[in-house]
Amino acid sequence: MRNKIGLLLIGLYLMYQLLPEQPGFIDGLQQIRGYKNWSGFALFLLVLAQWSVSVYRGVFNASGPNLEKAYQLHYWIGSLAPLVFFIHSPKPDYGMLLLLAILFFSNSLLGIVLQHPSVVRRGVIKQVGIGIHVLASTVILALILLHIWTVFSFN
Ligand code: HEM
Numbered sequence: 001m002r003n004k005i006g007l008l009l010i011g012l013y014l015m016y017q018l019l020p021e022q023p024g025f026i027d028g029l030q031q032i033r034g035y036k037n038w039s040g041f042a043l044f045l046l047v048l049a050q051w052s053v054s055v056y057r058g059v060f061n062a063s064g065p066n067l068e069k070a071y072q073l074h075y076w077i078g079s080l081a082p083l084v085f086f087i088h089s090p091k092p093d094y095g096m097l098l099l100l101a102i103l104f105f106s107n108s109l110l111g112i113v114l115q116h117p118s119v120v121r122r123g124v125i126k127q128v129g130i131g132i133h134v135l136a137s138t139v140i141l142a143l144i145l146l147h148i149w150t151v152f153s154f155n
């Protein structure tokens with residue numbers, strides 16, 4: 001169920017990119033500065049929440065059912081993330097922010113593949129996959145910080 005929702009949202013986002021023109025009201029919302037800033041802030045909080053599972057495991061030594069619960073939350077938030085991404089940025093067009101969007105969606109897709117039961121048993125493949133997922137998440141976080149810095153220094 002969760003995987004299907006995640007894949008559906010990613011698919012819808014990609015299909016939306018094929019529209020030649022955005023519907024007027026979405027375009028209108030995107031022109032509002034406060035809207036862009038607050039939706040960006042919400043998306044930023046979501047990405048930080050995705051990192052909390054690392055802190056929970058690494059700093060607080062969580063394990064067992066508690067860690068499992070934290071991962072379940074991670075999968076759910078990650079699966080719904082395309083929706084929040086859409087609210088902030090329905091149609092990234094070029095440059096670094098387009099790269100950020102591509103990385104973000106590829107990484108979510110990788111996450112969905114990694115927590116699928118058929119991958120769980122394949123030890124090495126899963127470990128490499130998680131390594132890439134964490135590395136990509138680090139690059140994504142760096143690009144986001146750069147993006148926020150750019151927004152507030154040049155606009
Ligand atoms: C406090 C956090 C954030 C603020 C204030 C913010 C603000 C903005 C603003 C003002 C723009 C319009 C472009 C510009 O004028 O430079 C923009 C574009 C964009 N943002 Fe953010 N943002 C934030 C967080 C994020 C996060 C976390 C992501 C991705 C995970 C993201 C992805 C994008 C993308 C892909 C665009 C480009 C396409 C477009 O203009 O819609 N932003 N953001």
Ligand code: HEM
Pocket residue numbers: 006047050051053054055057071074075076077078079081107108109110111112113114115130133134137140
């Ligand atoms: C939205 C952006 C996402 C970010 C920034 C992100 C970030 C991370 C980070 C930092 C870890 C390492 C956690 C740790 O230290 O144990 C991780 C692990 C993981 N994430 Fe994500 N993630 C995202 C989305 C997703 C999605 C959508 C899924 C799947 C539905 C997913 C599935 C996983 C899996 C399977 C692991 C490995 C869990 C394990 O060690 O068993 N992630 N993610």
